Amino acid sequence: MRRMPRLALGAGALALAVAAGLAGCAAAGAGTGTNSSPAVSAPTDAAPATITVFAAASLTDAFDELARQYEHAHPNVDVVLNSGGSAALAQQVVEGAPADVFASAAEGPMQTLVDAGLATDPAVFATNTLQLAVPAGNRAGVTGLADLARAELRIALCDESVPCGAASAKLLAQARVTASPDTLESDVRAVLTKVSLGEVDAALVYRTDVLAAGDAVEGIDVPGAASVVNRYPIAALDGAPDAAAGFVAFVTGPAGRAVLAEAGFGAP
Amino acid sequence: MTAVAVLALAVLVLPLVALVARAPWAELPELLARESVLQALVLSFVTATAATGLCLVLGVPLATLLARAADWPTVPRRLLRAAVTVPLVLPPVVGGIALLMLLGRRGLVGSVLEDWFGVTVPFTSGAVVLAQVFVSLPFLVFAVEGALRSADRRTEGAAATLGASRWQVFRHVTLPLVAPGVAAGAVLCFSRALGEFGATITFAGSLPGVTRTLPIASYLAMQSDPDEAVALALLLLAVSVAVLLGLRDRWLPGVRG
Amino acid sequence: MMPAEPSSARPSLHADVTVTRGERRIAAAFDVVPGHPLAVIGPNGAGKSSVLAAIAGLVPLDAGEVRIGSRRVDGLPPERRRIGVVFQDYVLFPHLSVRDNVAFAARMRGGSRSAARAVAEPWLARYDLTALADRLPAELSGGQAQRVALARALAADPDVLLLDEPMSALDVEVRADMRAELATHVREFGGATVLVTHSPADAAALADSVLVLERGLVTQRGTLAELRAAPATAYVERMLAASVE
Numbered sequence: 001m002r003r004m005p006r007l008a009l010g011a012g013a014l015a016l017a018v019a020a021g022l023a024g025c026a027a028a029g030a031g032t033g034t035n036s037s038p039a040v041s042a043p044t045d046a047a048p049a050t051i052t053v054f055a056a057a058s059l060t061d062a063f064d065e066l067a068r069q070y071e072h073a074h075p076n077v078d079v080v081l082n083s084g085g086s087a088a089l090a091q092q093v094v095e096g097a098p099a100d101v102f103a104s105a106a107e108g109p110m111q112t113l114v115d116a117g118l119a120t121d122p123a124v125f126a127t128n129t130l131q132l133a134v135p136a137g138n139r140a141g142v143t144g145l146a147d148l149a150r151a152e153l154r155i156a157l158c159d160e161s162v163p164c165g166a167a168s169a170k171l172l173a174q175a176r177v178t179a180s181p182d183t184l185e186s187d188v189r190a191v192l193t194k195v196s197l198g199e200v201d202a203a204l205v206y207r208t209d210v211l212a213a214g215d216a217v218e219g220i221d222v223p224g225a226a227s228v229v230n231r232y233p234i235a236a237l238d239g240a241p242d243a244a245a246g247f248v249a250f251v252t253g254p255a256g257r258a259v260l261a262e263a264g265f266g267a268p
Numbered sequence: 269m270t271a272v273a274v275l276a277l278a279v280l281v282l283p284l285v286a287l288v289a290r291a292p293w294a295e296l297p298e299l300l301a302r303e304s305v306l307q308a309l310v311l312s313f314v315t316a317t318a319a320t321g322l323c324l325v326l327g328v329p330l331a332t333l334l335a336r337a338a339d340w341p342t343v344p345r346r347l348l349r350a351a352v353t354v355p356l357v358l359p360p361v362v363g364g365i366a367l368l369m370l371l372g373r374r375g376l377v378g379s380v381l382e383d384w385f386g387v388t389v390p391f392t393s394g395a396v397v398l399a400q401v402f403v404s405l406p407f408l409v410f411a412v413e414g415a416l417r418s419a420d421r422r423t424e425g426a427a428a429t430l431g432a433s434r435w436q437v438f439r440h441v442t443l444p445l446v447a448p449g450v451a452a453g454a455v456l457c458f459s460r461a462l463g464e465f466g467a468t469i470t471f472a473g474s475l476p477g478v479t480r481t482l483p484i485a486s487y488l489a490m491q492s493d494p495d496e497a498v499a500l501a502l503l504l505l506a507v508s509v510a511v512l513l514g515l516r517d518r519w520l521p522g523v524r525g
Numbered sequence: 526m527m528p529a530e531p532s533s534a535r536p537s538l539h540a541d542v543t544v545t546r547g548e549r550r551i552a553a554a555f556d557v558v559p560g561h562p563l564a565v566i567g568p569n570g571a572g573k574s575s576v577l578a579a580i581a582g583l584v585p586l587d588a589g590e591v592r593i594g595s596r597r598v599d600g601l602p603p604e605r606r607r608i609g610v611v612f613q614d615y616v617l618f619p620h621l622s623v624r625d626n627v628a629f630a631a632r633m634r635g636g637s638r639s640a641a642r643a644v645a646e647p648w649l650a651r652y653d654l655t656a657l658a659d660r661l662p663a664e665l666s667g668g669q670a671q672r673v674a675l676a677r678a679l680a681a682d683p684d685v686l687l688l689d690e691p692m693s694a695l696d697v698e699v700r701a702d703m704r705a706e707l708a709t710h711v712r713e714f715g716g717a718t719v720l721v722t723h724s725p726a727d728a729a730a731l732a733d734s735v736l737v738l739e740r741g742l743v744t745q746r747g748t749l750a751e752l753r754a755a756p757a758t759a760y761v762e763r764m765l766a767a768s769v770e
Contacts, residue, residue: 429581
């Protein structure tokens with residue numbers, strides 16, 4: 001990590017930056033495994049805590065539910081969710097944003113934090129695959145990936161700088177389709193919104209997003225999607241309160257597994 | 269008091285100082301010469317110029333109407349003023365959503381355009397210009413209106429009694445009196461259009477060379493290549509400072525109190 | 526073109542105007558012969574300025590006519606009436622120098638900027654403005670601005686001169702001097718002149734006869750002496766009594 005900006009106004013941000021710096025120097029790798037068990041089994045743990053969870057946009061709905069359940073089981077813990085493009089979130093954490101847990105839609109952004117000495121031993125907790133999304137009714141008659149090359153259609157894709165965009169590029173290359181996108185959005189939820197508003201005829205999003213969008217969006221399975229798997233890693237960031245490790249253990253545990261499966265995520 | 273004022277100044281200035289201090293100066297030429305940066309730069313200048321032109325064409329008559337509305341009854345006068353003010357105080361994203369609701373494919377007007385003429389507005393450079401016009405038009409209108417109000421309308425009558433035709437009155441009296449306001453308005457309008465982000469990304473999307481303007485490119489680069497993002501941000505900062513200096517030196521002294 | 530010498534060849538003014546300003550209807554009819562200025566006097570809001578504006582063509586007539594000599598001008602736009610106006614507060618062009626204000630009429634007649642400035646020179650000299658020629662109106666005193674306004678109007682070589690409250694923008698202590706100076710200039714102009722004022726002192730110094738306008742209607746006309754002898758309304762009586770200036 002290079003020069004840290006000294007403009008962080010919130011005391012929390014400052015504390016995190018200092019803690020992260022120390023952790024980085026001392027390489028004090030907090031074993032998530034050992035630390036997590038007391039947090040998980042102790043709904044009555046001492047001090048009230050607030051943990052801030054940075055989660056990939058595709059996790060928005062699942063993590064809303066996970067946070068609700070976790071807060072229910074741990075009344076003294078307040079979970080604050082911040083979702084966005086994984087790359088943007090990782091960048092914010094590197095710049096000193098006060099995150100305690102980071103859940104990424106791909107391993108790349110998580111690696112950014114590991115390299116920066118901010119996270120250790122991330123665990124993959126879910127997988128996701130892409131699906132074609134079309135507005136309800138599918139007026140453009142989209143049937144497969146090849147339709148993404150039709151110039152007369154309005155197509156939205158994720159920008160390649162975010163995981164769903166990287167996965168989309170891989171899937172399209174594998175199918176030898178040269179897409180003609182009309183917009184490259186900065187996160188998958190922005191793409192999904194364009195579909196549900198009917199502003200675009202087709203888009204590539206995660207199957208979980210199609211599920212989350214309900215009736216407004218129809219999903220179309222595409223061959224080859226199963227071979228382009230996004231693996232979702234999660235980690236409590238170094239220096240975070242114990243409750244952060246507790247939340248991670250909850251997400252990776254059976255209760256979390258159930259919520260994620262319901263939302264359409266695959267097992268790790 | 270003074271300490272707070274210094275703190276306030278720091279809040280305004282320090283982030284920009286940090287931006288300049290942290291800029292990758294050595295790599296800057298290479299970063300700014302990148303295809304993606306040049307593309308965004310050209311697109312931004314072309315769309316902001318088009319938006320400024322459109323604002324002039326639309327805004328000067330609107331400013332004239334607003335200046336004349338001084339004699340109107342209270343309710344319509346206030347409604348008119350509010351309508352012009354709203355985009356100033358509205359978060360630009362809201363403007364983008366509103367434009368989408370109007371001109372999107374399922375929008376009030378957009379659906380007609382699509383069904384009857386096969387025209388879709390979002391995701392085009394035209395949509396970028398529209399988003400920019402939406403957010404920057406009030407700047408032009410208020411600048412010109414201010415100039416019109418401060419200009420004494422009786423000077424036009426005076427010119428007529430001295431033999432000036434209508435055209436001569438406009439050319440030799442009205443125009444010189446409001447020109448500083450129009451110019452200042454156009455510069456503000458241009459800089460606001462150049463910096464437009466929220467309405468653009470919401471309404472026009474983000475495609476390199478078509479709708480990905482400098483601010484959007486900068487935002488996206490922040491996720492993958494912070495150095496490029498900082499370079500783009502510096503570029504925008506430089507343009508803003510240039511605009512500010514241009515405004516102060518060239519136009520403001522011409523406007524007498 | 527040299528400033529015109531007093532001339533009896535100038536035409537007289539016949540005005541018979543009816544105009545509506547807001548709720549009020551204003552009607553006045555009078556004749557003014559060259560060399561015998563008329564003062565239109567009356568309380569604030571009586572419609573005095575509207576009468577001048579109607580004669581100059583700046584507000585539309587509801588009825589009536591305006592003739593200059595044998596020339597009927599009420600159908601003409603202001604720029605073709607040849608009526609010079611010194612406006613209340615003078616209304617100089619704020620973006621033009623004193624020289625270019627005075628040269629404005631010549632410029633509008635199609636001359637080049639330098640030709641128009643050449644035409645303005647004798648007028649600047651005559652009104653003692655040469656030293657101020659490069660100033661902007663914002664840099665002038667009230668008396669200086671009045672001279673510029675007069676020079677600007679007369680440089681257009683008008684047939685008729687209208688003066689709207691020419692003294693009201695001046696400080697009280699300089700008014701007496703300025704009034705005398707203005708009276709000289711008006712005499713030198715020599716054409717038909719109408720002065721709007723609410724001050725009997727102005728009327729006495731600048732005009733031969735007086736027309737009283739109250740609530741849009743003419744209530745009395747005559748010389749000041751005639752008004753004093755038999756004031757027709759309470760306003761006239763009060764005005765004359767208060768005017769021991």
